[in-house]
Amino acid sequence: MVRLRGTFTSLPPLLVLVCLLLWTETTLGSALKSTYIVHMERNSSHTDISIKAAWYRDLLRIATLETDQLLEPDEDDLHHVYHHTFDGFSALLTPQQVAYLQSSPQVIQLQRDTLRKVGHTTHSPEFMGLADGHLWPESNHGEDVIIGVVDSGVWPERPSFGDQQFGPIPSRWKGICESGTNFSASEHCNRKLIGARSFYKGYEAAGGVIDEAEGEYKSPRDSEGHGTHTASTAAGTWSHMASIGPGLGLGTARGMAPKARLAVYKALWKSIAGSDADILAAVDQAVADGVDVLSMSLGSPYDKARPDIARPELWKDMVAIAAYGAMKKGVFLSMSAGNDYALPNSTWGAVGNVAPWMTTVGASTTDRIFPADVVLGNGTVIQGKSGLNSKLLENMTSLISGCDAAKNSSVMSMACYCSPESLSPALIRGKIVLCIITGGDKGAGVLEAGGAGIIATSLPQEGDGIDGAQPDYVLPTVRVGVTARRIITEYITSTNSPTAHLRDPRNTQYNRAPAPAVATFSSRGPGFAYHRLYVIKPDIIAPGVDIIAAGIKEQQYSMLSGTSMACPHVSGLAALLKAAHPTWSPAAIRSALMTTATTKDSNNATITLLESGQSGTPFDFGSGFVRPERATDPGLVYDLSPGDYLNYLCMLGYPPQIIRAFDADAPACPATPIRVEDFNYPSFLVSIPVPETSSHSDRVLTNVGSPRATYVASVTDVANITIVVHPQTLSFNGLYEKKSFTLTVSVTNSLEGGTYYSSSTWSDGVHIVQSPIVIVRDSE
Ligand SMILES: *[C@@H]1O[C@H](CO)[C@@H](O)[C@H](O)[C@H]1NC(C)=O
Ligand SMILES: *[C@@H]1O[C@H](CO)[C@@H](O)[C@H](O)[C@H]1NC(C)=O
Ligand SMILES: *[C@@H]1O[C@H](CO)[C@@H](O)[C@H](O)[C@H]1NC(C)=O
Ligand SMILES: *[C@@H]1O[C@H](CO)[C@@H](O)[C@H](O)[C@H]1NC(C)=O
Numbered sequence: 031m032v033r034l035r036g037t038f039t040s041l042p043p044l045l046v047l048v049c050l051l052l053w054t055e056t057t058l059g060s061a062l063k064s065t066y067i068v069h070m071e072r073n074s075s076h077t078d079i080s081i082k083a084a085w086y087r088d089l090l091r092i093a094t095l096e097t098d099q100l101l102e103p104d105e106d107d108l109h110h111v112y113h114h115t116f117d118g119f120s121a122l123l124t125p126q127q128v129a130y131l132q133s134s135p136q137v138i139q140l141q142r143d144t145l146r147k148v149g150h151t152t153h154s155p156e157f158m159g160l161a162d163g164h165l166w167p168e169s170n171h172g173e174d175v176i177i178g179v180v181d182s183g184v185w186p187e188r189p190s191f192g193d194q195q196f197g198p199i200p201s202r203w204k205g206i207c208e209s210g211t212n213f214s215a216s217e218h219c220n221r222k223l224i225g226a227r228s229f230y231k232g233y234e235a236a237g238g239v240i241d242e243a244e245g246e247y248k249s250p251r252d253s254e255g256h257g258t259h260t261a262s263t264a265a266g267t268w269s270h271m272a273s274i275g276p277g278l279g280l281g282t283a284r285g286m287a288p289k290a291r292l293a294v295y296k297a298l299w300k301s302i303a304g305s306d307a308d309i310l311a312a313v314d315q316a317v318a319d320g321v322d323v324l325s326m327s328l329g330s331p332y333d334k335a336r337p338d339i340a341r342p343e344l345w346k347d348m349v350a351i352a353a354y355g356a357m358k359k360g361v362f363l364s365m366s367a368g369n370d371y372a373l374p375n376s377t378w379g380a381v382g383n384v385a386p387w388m389t390t391v392g393a394s395t396t397d398r399i400f401p402a403d404v405v406l407g408n409g410t411v412i413q414g415k416s417g418l419n420s421k422l423l424e425n426m427t428s429l430i431s432g433c434d435a436a437k438n439s440s441v442m443s444m445a446c447y448c449s450p451e452s453l454s455p456a457l458i459r460g461k462i463v464l465c466i467i468t469g470g471d472k473g474a475g476v477l478e479a480g481g482a483g484i485i486a487t488s489l490p491q492e493g494d495g496i497d498g499a500q501p502d503y504v505l506p507t508v509r510v511g512v513t514a515r516r517i518i519t520e521y522i523t524s525t526n527s528p529t530a531h532l533r534d535p536r537n538t539q540y541n542r543a544p545a546p547a548v549a550t551f552s553s554r555g556p557g558f559a560y561h562r563l564y565v566i567k568p569d570i571i572a573p574g575v576d577i578i579a580a581g582i583k584e585q586q587y588s589m590l591s592g593t594s595m596a597c598p599h600v601s602g603l604a605a606l607l608k609a610a611h612p613t614w615s616p617a618a619i620r621s622a623l624m625t626t627a628t629t630k631d632s633n634n635a636t637i638t639l640l641e642s643g644q645s646g647t648p649f650d651f652g653s654g655f656v657r658p659e660r661a662t663d664p665g666l667v668y669d670l671s672p673g674d675y676l677n678y679l680c681m682l683g684y685p686p687q688i689i690r691a692f693d694a695d696a697p698a699c700p701a702t703p704i705r706v707e708d709f710n711y712p713s714f715l716v717s718i719p720v721p722e723t724s725s726h727s728d729r730v731l732t733n734v735g736s737p738r739a740t741y742v743a744s745v746t747d748v749a750n751i752t753i754v755v756h757p758q759t760l761s762f763n764g765l766y767e768k769k770s771f772t773l774t775v776s777v778t779n780s781l782e783g784g785t786y787y788s789s790s791t792w793s794d795g796v797h798i799v800q801s802p803i804v805i806v807r808d809s810e
């Protein structure tokens with residue numbers, strides 16, 4: 031059950047975070063050092079970053095001298111200084127130094143640095159209704175809005191980053207381009223790509239190796255493809271004929287905000303892993319440089335064994351704290367919800383990046399698929415999806431399951447996944463192999479054993495949704511769902527000489543119905559219990575399956591899937607809204623995106639879940655699928671100021687010193703506690719535990735539509751629940767005028783415990799301002 035009440039009782043002991051991916055400790059003399067993020071109190075004498083850096087160096091020297099006479103203080107141990115979004119630094123520390131700093135009064139908290147693996151468009155602008163509407167002209171395609179992308183860097187030669195027709199760089203821009211390996215500021219930055227930096231001290235200290243001999247670059251150049259893809263999705267300029275294969279996705283590749291400026295902050299390295307210390311430094315620098323929108327397609331993967339670490343309490347999440355600092359400076363933050371799937375039979379979802387000042391973006395399909403067939407030797411045809419660039423196997427070929435082709439008995443389970451070194455070449459050679467293929471696996475194990483093709487199936491929990499998580503397989507591949515896997519396995523066991531062929535993809539098919547659907551991998555709400563969540567997350571969904579955008583190295587374009595691909599769609603749209611409405615706050619922009627989103631698909635039914643075909647809920651798609659054309663003219667917005675967010679922290683019951691950790695200037699919490707129900711979010715999460723029978727939520731609407739307008743409220747009915755909006759009519763007489771209303775939810779005693787879904791709508795006949803309502807009836 032979602033618990034909406036609860037108070038902050040005690041501060042847990044300082045965390046020693048275990049890195050999520052890989053970490054090592056650097057041995058220096060006898061002392062084991064590892065990287066920590068040290069979150070400091072504001073010191074009012076530190077008016078600029080150099081004074082602050084000098085003080086932190088002093089502090090480290092004192093910490094060394096006080097704890098280990100034999101250790102030479104090492105200036106290089108100070109990695110990053112955080113100044114613009116919060117106060118603190120990252121450094122290599124011995125356990126003794128950690129203990130010393132922990133007891134130091136200026137230190138708020140220390141966090142062991144973690145490496146994060148990021149969660150994770152020729153066609154999507156048309157599907158979203160951008161190409162023929164008026165948002166692009168109205169916003170001049172986002173000209174002069176600056177989008178900062180914290181990711182794996184950029185491949186600057188791609189046409190998406192060309193600067194033809196761009197005017198001078200906005201004078202308020204303070205950022206720079208750094209030169210480095212295969213990246214030259216003078217050659218590669220221009221009036222489109224106006225900033226490029228890289229951050230790696232944390233990554234290297236945590237054991238990450240930047241191997242330039244292996245094609246990595248210690249510079250803003252992207253060796254992973256993820257950052258180039260997300261940057262061009264957010265703000266790629268027009269580049270025609272973005273074809274990625276014969277007949278596949280022919281069209282014009284173009285970002286959401288083609289005229290926005292881009293600044294890339296490379297903090298993700300090999301396998302799109304990165305260190306928190308570096309990510310925080312990237313965010314801090316981006317804010318100092320003057321970005322308007324921050325696009326962050328990254329976050330901790332959910333870990334069932336350690337949910338407290340993967341989804342920490344808000345005040346222990348340094349990225350959330352830095353994000354607060356960015357929001358306070360007016361930066362809109364678009365973050366990916368994560369690729370952690372729906373957790374089966376769990377009351378809690380795995381959704382990440384849930385701070386209320388972040389816009390949390392889940393992933394959906396678009397109406398496009400790349401079909402391909404598996405034809406079994408007995409004539410059965412199974413529809414699947416082809417990989418990118420895949421030539422398929424038209425001739426009947428012997429078929430085998432990886433599970434039946436283990437090299438030896440100790441690698442049996444790995445063989446089902448066709449992992450490298452697990453398959454017997456004698457059994458595999460020349461055959462099509464049935465494999466469970468997960469994550470970034472491209473089928474190297476089958477190639478290595480001499481196989482001819484792959485039928486890739488999902489994990490059981492992925493069901494029959496065949497999201498194309500990794501389309502550039504190394505062999506001809508067709509991806510099918512788990513039901514198909516069962517049929518193919520049955521067929522293999524039913525005959526002595528199973529065969530199959532993989533039929534060529536026909537031309538790209540449009541108008542797949544129903545679309546959009548929530549991608550199987552897209553992390554669902556509600557947020558995990560460790561973070562007492564009072565708002566619905568994710569906030570919104572955007573295209574994140576089979577997205578075509580700029581590629582790296584020899585690949586002009588690449589097709590990727592993930593919430594990482596959904597996030598930059600929203601970043602680009604936020605830039606367009608910012609360009610069209612320069613005075614709107616980040617919260618107003620988010621409200622416009624949320625209240626104009628649709629919860630209906632192309633069948634005019636509630637958006638479904640790809641894994642099951644069943645209707646989704648706001649915990650799957652938030653307020654719905656973004657509709658940019660409507661977002662530019664939402665009529666009314668639910669606005670929030672930094673002060674409102676501080677009040678939210680008061681509502682969480684955080685003590686003053688923790689609230690000051692978010693904002694050193696935070697005033698004391700109001701004497702009369704503010705009710706969490708009244709937090710002015712554009713969606714409603716209402717808890718009515720037994721024996722209570724009703725709950726009311728106050729909201730304030732700001733008029734951003736016609737100066738004079740009368741809006742009438744309506745709600746959708748739910749059995750045994752009564753929802754009343756008072757007043758039912760709001761008349762506005764001026765732009766930016768504010769009016770409040772109360773939404774009261776009452777339940778009958780016969781209502782069974784559970785979660786119920788409704789929605790509220792304000793309309794003046796022109797605008798429709800819609801919010802989801804989730805009602806949680808706690809049965810205990
Ligand atoms: C603030 O920093 C200065 C050095 O810049 C230091 O001397 C002073 O002790 C610090 N004050 C506190 C309260 O930490
Ligand atoms: C990177 O620079 C090196 C040395 O100039 C050059 O040999 C290599 O081709 C460059 N690689 C790329 C991808 O540009
Ligand atoms: C979820 O619950 C259903 C019904 O209780 C059960 O059949 C199913 O096995 C459960 N799934 C998991 C993964 O626990
Ligand atoms: C497929 O079969 C045809 C006719 O038997 C043959 O000419 C062709 O070479 C085969 N293709 C491959 C890739 O084996």
Ligand SMILES: *[C@@H]1O[C@H](CO)[C@@H](O)[C@H](O)[C@H]1NC(C)=O
Pocket residue numbers: 437438439440441451452
């Ligand atoms: C089985 O194969 C794996 C991978 O090649 C190898 O590491 C392992 O030693 C083998 N085990 C046996 C028992 O042969």
Ligand SMILES: *[C@@H]1O[C@H](CO)[C@@H](O)[C@H](O)[C@H]1NC(C)=O
Pocket residue numbers: 406408409410517518520521524
């Ligand atoms: C082929 O084999 C599968 C698995 O046994 C079976 O489900 C299917 O009906 C068979 N197809 C035909 C045409 O017999």
Ligand SMILES: *[C@@H]1O[C@H](CO)[C@@H](O)[C@H](O)[C@H]1NC(C)=O
Pocket residue numbers: 634
């Ligand atoms: C969609 O369904 C609603 C009822 O759920 C109906 O009022 C509306 O007219 C339908 N719209 C279209 C375009 O069919």
Ligand SMILES: *[C@@H]1O[C@H](CO)[C@@H](O)[C@H](O)[C@H]1NC(C)=O
Pocket residue numbers: 749750780781782
């Ligand atoms: C609604 O109330 C009726 C009795 O009035 C009860 O039978 C039914 O189970 C209730 N429905 C739900 C969803 O709680």
